[in-house]
Amino acid sequence: MDQYTTLMTLFSFGWISCSEVPPRQYYYVNKTLSWSEAQQYCREKYTDLATFDSMDDLKRLKADFSYSWAWFGLHDDPAAWKTSMGNESNSWRWSATGEHSRTGFQSWNSSTLDYYQGKETCAAMDGGGLWNDYFCGSSFSLLCFNVTDQNKKNYIFINQSMSWSSAQQYCRDNHKDLAMIENQEENMEALNAKPSSSMVWIGLYREPWIWSDGSTNSFRNWYPTGLNNIDENQHCAIVNPKHDWVDEFCDVPYVFVCHQVSKRKTTLRMKFNTDADMTDPKVKAQILEQNFCYFQNGWISCSEVPPRQYYYVNQALNWSEAQQYCREKYTDLATFDSMDDLNRLKADFSYSWAWIGLHDDPAAWKTSMGNESNSWRWSATGQTSRTGYESWNRYYLDYWKGKETCATIGGRGQWNDDICGFSYSFLCFNVTDQNKKNYIYINQAMSWSSAQQYCRTNYKDLAMIENQEENMEAQKAKPSSSTVWIGLYREPWTWSDGTLSSFRNWYPTGLNNVNESQHCVTENPQHQWADEFCDVPWVFVCHQVLKRKTTLRMKFNTDADMTDPKVKAQILKQLQSLLSSGGRTDIKLQWKIEPKK
Structure with missing residues (x-):
């Protein structure tokens, strides 16, 4: 040899x-418990309730039983933000420091501090000097502040109505920041600085939801309709078989998903040519600190520099022009994999919104079945169409309000995109020995993911239709006037550089797709994203990748x-x-x- x-x-x-193995192994537990009971069970039997870092983690989930919803490790403990100022990652922070309260002082209106509909993550002061949580996109006047040489805060009332992030930017451009209030005396001074009846923004904000195991990753995969926080009391998260998430009352019994982390040891042999005393603990510590390898949950990652360098360009162009500029001058319009990437953004000029590299090209899903990552896929294969056959009702294929990512077949055999959480009856299918599809109508109204789970449990899958003959057979299998689910779905939004990153950081209100024509994405100075008309001129962010x-x-x-x-x-x-x-x-x-x- x-x-x-x-x-x-x-x-x-x-x-x-x-890498040796994926950092976490996931286990479904077919026992119905409350969230806290499920957490305790997972900590006793495994490592913790499941944490997910990416869509790749979700795709590794495989339940060996049928279920509708299951607990996992995300929650928004009110003790961290409602009953005190808190010191957790989901607690309130001051804009001026990015940190939690140093003094613990608070002046909350306890009757309105409720995270209403899962949207209120910014704070305003009312006419009585009480603080209230509000939707960050609401428009109020604002209080800025400066600090004197004697370290005393002066508060300045700005009689202009704007969103919280715009107010933050205004205060940072013209003063120190949005008002920071750390004791009762300062709260009275802030109250006296504004008209008595005015509601004004102050500098408090929070980033809700934390992982049970303390992980700080910002990956989220909320159901298309987003959060609703019914009765202002849904503080735990559940996942469905399609791996969409929703908020839920923590005491409801569900099955659940645990994860197990196995510690692994890896030895690297390295040679150093140096005059330093390598037996000196300080020298060894310095080398470990400066060297580029870190070990985490079974992975070894070695880095030299961050993979992308970001550059703001102070030139107003439409999205495609900005894309062309970035590709000529740098690598591409900016791609982001995590909050760490966003935290590295530093603009050297003031802006309201800036293009990034995320878009949802209609050519991939509206004018054809497409073959891109945001194109339509069949549930039975997880792949885009093999034949290109489609029967869309063009009038309704519009991704209405940024929510419609599942498909139905209507009374005349035409397909329509619809909100996956709506309830319809549905068509399943089986395949004969002669490779012919048989369609089965199920007269039960349920969501698309529940219909998918039902079909996979009892048949092959939700209906897959690949030619005109099969479309006619599917149409005949159901009542003529019924609208029913079929097996088409899609995952909207792709990155300009082709990266498959599933990281998103949408504005708290989510998408709206005004006039069904907002197919490109902008980010604001707070690094929250919104959909926008692609032909509007904005400044933009490029990235450069070094080989x-x-x-x-x-x-x-x-x-x-x-x-x-x-x-x-x-x-x-x-x-x-x-x-x-x-x-x-x-x-x-x-x-x-x-x-x-």
Whole structure:
């Protein structure tokens, strides 16, 4: 057997990631408990109630029983924000510091502090000096503040109505920030600085929802209709079989999902040429701090620089013009993978909204069935259409209010996009030995995901229709006037650079798709996103990706002739496939064989 030493060169973009196993293993528990009981069970039997970092985590979920909703580890404990100022990641923070209250002083109107409909995450002061939580997009006048040389706060009333984020930007441009109030004396001074009956923005805000295991990831996958916080008391989160999330009363019994984290040990051998005393604990600590590897939950990640550098461009262009500019001057319009990326944004000029690289090109889903990540897919395959056949009612195919991502078939055999949470009867299907589809009408009204689960449990899946003949058979299988679910769905929004990142940071009110024509995305100075008409001129954010080269020495023990170009090509292809399956499509491999010694 010959032994070869190979130098493997990876051309990647700023990061080297090595993994052994996914960091968490997920387990469905077929026992109905309240959220806190489920949390206790998971902590006793596994690690904790399930945490998810990305859509990849959700796609690894596999229940071995049928269910409608299941608890997982996201919650918004009111003790952190309602009964005190709190010191948790979902507690109230002051805009001027980005931190929790240093003094614990508060002046909340307890009767209105309720996170109404899951939307109120900013604070305003009323005529009596009491604080109230409000929807951040509401328009109020505002209080800014400055600090004197004697470290005393002066409050300035601004008699202009605007949203909280616009008020924050105004105060930062013209004063120090939105009003920060840390004791009763300051609260009285702030009250006296404004008209007695006015409701005004102050600098309090919060980022609701935290993970049971303390993870700080910002990934969310809320149901298309968003949160509703019924009776202002839904503080725990559940997931359905389609992996959409909603808020729920924490004491309702549901099955649940736990996760298990296995600690792993990996040893790296490194050689240092140095005059330093390597037995000195301080030297060792400094090297560990400066070196670029960190270990987390079974993963080793080594980084040199953040994978993208972001650049604000102070030039008002429409979305496609901004995309072209970024591709010519940098890499592309900005892509973001996490809140860490957003936190690195720093504009050197004032702006209200700026283009980013997220868009929902209608050509991929409205004018054809498409073959893009935001195109329509069949539930039975999880893939885009194989035949391109469609029967859309063009008048209604509009992604109304940014909510319609599932499909129905109507009275004349035409398809319509609809809100997945609506209740309709539905069509399932089976496939015969002759590969012919049979359609079965189910006269029960339920949501699309519940209909999908029903069909998968009792038949093959929700109806899949690939030609005109099958569409006619599906139409005949149901009452002529009925609107019923079929198996089409889509996941809207794609990144300009083709990245598959599922990270989103929508404005608290979510999407609205005004006139069914807002297919591009802007971000505000608070880094919240909104859909917008693509032809409106805005400033924009580009990103630059730097190409990096890493060389690895690998040793193969094999009977194969490693000098054979076909063998080398086959191995490279398999390695590239492994990297791609792990989401690393941005790495290119080359190699050369070192001479035998």
